[in-house]
Amino acid sequence: MKLTMIAAIGKNRELGKNNDLIWHLxxxxxxxxxxxxxxxxxMGRKTFESLPGMLPKRHHIVISRxxxxxxxxxxxxSDINxxxxxxxxxxxxxxxxxxxxIYSQMLPFASKLILTEIDQSYDADVYFPEFDKSEYHRSVINDITENDVHYKHVVYERIN
Structure with missing residues (x-):
C-alpha cells in the first residue's frame, strides 16, 4: 500500500472551520x-459527514471509534491500526x-503529500500537522490564481 495525503491548506496550515472548508476554489x-x-x-467520520454524499468512482473508508x-x-x-x-x-x-x-495519525506512514498551498491566512479551528519539509522532495505542479486567491499544487515525496 502506498499512502498519499491530499489537502488544501492556508498559510498557517489551516484546514477548515466548523467541519467545513474555508475557501471556495x-x-x-x-x-x-x-x-x-x-x-x-x-477519512474520519466527521470528514465523511461533511461530504455532499458518496464521492463517485472512489472506495470510501472511514475511521471511527x-x-x-x-x-x-x-x-x-475502528482505528488506524x-x-x-x-x-x-x-x-x-x-x-x-x-x-x-487522521492526517496527524497517518503522516508517519505517508510516502507522498499533495498539498494545495493557499497563499493566505484564514480563521480556522483545525490544522494540517506540522512536518519536516527537509524529509521530502518538493515539486510545484500548478500555480493558480482563482477568485482573487493565489495557490499552488505542491507534491512532497518522502526521501528515503
Missing part, C-alpha cells in the same frame, strides 16, 4: 477529483483526505 476541487478518482479514500450508521458501501475501521493491518499488503495508492486527527 472550483479548480482545486476539480484537481482533488482528478487525483483521487478510481482510488480508495480514507463509534459505530456510525453509514452508507453500506463505506468500509469502516485495524486499517493498516487490513491494507498493508494491498498493491494500491490510498488517499488520506482528512480530517486533522
Amino acid at each position: 472550483p479548480t482545486d476541487l476539480k484537481f482533488f477529483r482528478e487525483q483521487t478518482k478510481g482510488h480508495t479514500i480514507i 463509534s459505530n456510525p450508521d453509514l452508507d453500506q458501501q463505506v468500509e469502516i475501521f 485495524a486499517f493498516m493491518e487490513a491494507y498493508q499488503d494491498k498493491d494500491e495508492e490510498i488517499f488520506v483526505i482528512g480530517g486533522a486527527q
